[in-house]
Amino acid sequence: MTSTKREVEVSYDVSNEFFRLWLDERMHYTCGVFERDTDTLEQAQVNKSRILYDYAECSPDKTVLDIGCGWGANLEYMVHRGVKAAHGITLSSAQFEEINARNIPNLRAWCTDYKDFEPAEKYDALVSIEMIDHLCSPEQANQGKAIDIYREYFRKTAQWVKPGACFGFQAILRNRVPRTRADIADLKFTADVIFPGGLNPRLEELVAAVNPYWEIVTLETRRTHYGKTTAEWLRRMRQHEAHIRATYGDQIFDEYDRYLSTCVRAFANHWSSDVQMKLRHIDV
Numbered sequence: 001m002t003s004t005k006r007e008v009e010v011s012y013d014v015s016n017e018f019f020r021l022w023l024d025e026r027m028h029y030t031c032g033v034f035e036r037d038t039d040t041l042e043q044a045q046v047n048k049s050r051i052l053y054d055y056a057e058c059s060p061d062k063t064v065l066d067i068g069c070g071w072g073a074n075l076e077y078m079v080h081r082g083v084k085a086a087h088g089i090t091l092s093s094a095q096f097e098e099i100n101a102r103n104i105p106n107l108r109a110w111c112t113d114y115k116d117f118e119p120a121e122k123y124d125a126l127v128s129i130e131m132i133d134h135l136c137s138p139e140q141a142n143q144g145k146a147i148d149i150y151r152e153y154f155r156k157t158a159q160w161v162k163p164g165a166c167f168g169f170q171a172i173l174r175n176r177v178p179r180t181r182a183d184i185a186d187l188k189f190t191a192d193v194i195f196p197g198g199l200n201p202r203l204e205e206l207v208a209a210v211n212p213y214w215e216i217v218t219l220e221t222r223r224t225h226y227g228k229t230t231a232e233w234l235r236r237m238r239q240h241e242a243h244i245r246a247t248y249g250d251q252i253f254d255e256y257d258r259y260l261s262t263c264v265r266a267f268a269n270h271w272s273s274d275v276q277m278k279l280r281h282i283d284v
């Protein structure tokens with residue numbers, strides 16, 4: 001079972017205005033790529049989208065699907081840089097409303113589970129940014145089902161594309177288990193309370209699961225970049241502490257402070273990482 005719609009809404013439906021306070025202006029909720037020391041969070045998010053657009057070999061004549069498209073930030077990037085049409089799917093009603101409110105030309109979104117999505121036509125390219133982290137629960141991973149679940153995702157998505165299509169893919173990774181009980185408890189809190197129903201994959205599980213549907217053309221890990229991204233989210237959120245406590249309550253502020261602080265330590269200590277991959281459809 002993936003994160004259910006209800007579980008996804010725990011993660012993303014606190015309030016669009018809450019996330020707008022501390023994410024970048026377009027509301028990317030994933031790892032940015034800091035290419036220069038001077039890069040802002042906003043620039044890092046544009047860099048991330050640029051890399052994935054290039055990995056997916058997007059161009060103005062192509063129609064592209066973003067699987068797990070959040071509030072539409074990456075869809076917006078693709079439309080502005082140049083695609084024939086940008087389609088997105090999300091499981092969160094609040095995100096779906098935000099995408100529609102932005103009213104971007106050549107952009108269409110659906111609020112649906114990817115398992116139920118049936119595209120009218122095959123896509124030229126795919127992008128997915130940290131959506132696969134919702135597909136396998138900790139219980140399923142303990143039962144040894146992770147690779148099969150990820151392989152089913154890569155099988156299904158491979159059916160949605162034309163021959164030779166490329167896929168700009170990004171995922172959070174789980175690397176090492178922390179050493180102290182307090183750190184393990186913080187990671188468990190993040191998984192159970194902030195992102196219920198999901199678990200970050202291991203890199204080797206993804207590498208195994210893409211076969212026999214996709215060839216890995218390029219693979220880059222982004223651990224330190226996620227450390228910087230989450231540190232910036234935490235810094236911005238703390239700037240709004242009084243407002244968040246007054247508007248959303250102490251519990252929301254305290255939980256998000258604990259989660260983002262844990263993320264910063266997770267990337268610094270190699271408990272977690274992030275990967276970007278360029279995948280090419282295997283046609284034969």
Ligand SMILES: C[S@@+](CC[C@H](N)C(=O)[O-])C[C@H]1O[C@@H](n2cnc3c(N)ncnc32)[C@H](O)[C@@H]1O
Nearest residue numbers: 028029030068069070091092113114129131134
């Ligand atoms: C961490 S957010 C990333 C959002 C966006 N890609 C970004 O970069 O900001 C994960 C996204 O995956 C979506 N998602 C999770 N499970 C899904 C499923 N089974 N089907 C479709 N979307 C799903 C969530 O609704 C959310 O939009």
